[in-house]
Amino acid sequence: MGYEFFTLMMILCFFISIFASTSLKSTYKKYMKIQNSSHFSGAQVAASILRQFGINDVRVEETSGELSDHYDPRHKVVRLSTENYHGTSIAAVSVAAHECGHAIQHATEYVPVVLRSKMVPVVNFANKVSYGLFALSLFIDNYETVLKIAFLVFFVTFLFQVVTLPVEFDASKRALKILNSSNVLQEHEMKGSKKVLKAAAFTYVAGVLYSLMQVLRILSVLNRRDS
Numbered sequence: 091m092g093y094e095f096f097t098l099m100m101i102l103c104f105f106i107s108i109f110a111s112t113s114l115k116s117t118y119k120k121y122m123k124i125q126n127s128s129h130f131s132g133a134q135v136a137a138s139i140l141r142q143f144g145i146n147d148v149r150v151e152e153t154s155g156e157l158s159d160h161y162d163p164r165h166k167v168v169r170l171s172t173e174n175y176h177g178t179s180i181a182a183v184s185v186a187a188h189e190c191g192h193a194i195q196h197a198t199e200y201v202p203v204v205l206r207s208k209m210v211p212v213v214n215f216a217n218k219v220s221y222g223l224f225a226l227s228l229f230i231d232n233y234e235t236v237l238k239i240a241f242l243v244f245f246v247t248f249l250f251q252v253v254t255l256p257v258e259f260d261a262s263k264r265a266l267k268i269l270n271s272s273n274v275l276q277e278h279e280m281k282g283s284k285k286v287l288k289a290a291a292f293t294y295v296a297g298v299l300y301s302l303m304q305v306l307r308i309l310s311v312l313n314r315r316d317s
Contacts, residue, residue, distance in 0.1 A: 133175045148167065189261075200257070219243055241309060262287040
């Protein structure tokens, strides 16, 4: 398979990424308009889940931006965007439960999370290196050296994203189980919750595919130069 094939596949993966992002936003907005029957806000659900699992050292805070929700393991904070922090929609409680799923993973030392955490310094370093690749190419006559560095950078990023997949899928699985067992959402509302979290997970899958194509494309160029 040649360079042109991988370039074409990268373009395809790029459009898949756009589709995944668009799908997430449209699904999220749809279920942001549907209120959950329990009338619990995202913040209330998050606080309740943390108490349920005996996680007393994690705070729930409001943060700005749309879909900026995340769990910060360094500061032990579940940060929810304003609309999910105060909102009582199906989307709001689904996202809140998902982020608490990450907090539970860290509390229980879920293996992929531990592995992912250990990879963070390496990935951060690789990202910094990537910014200097273009400048480096201006001073190094051996273009193959730049390609090999680029390959290592993208490969590290790819591995990180691969490890991220089970982390995200597991957090969603935990979230759905908790929302159902605690009766925060009724059975008919669970379908909407699953759609929101599935759309979010698809964006990570698209990211992995795109990174894989970058790695294979550079590898193809290196192999062609060797031959």
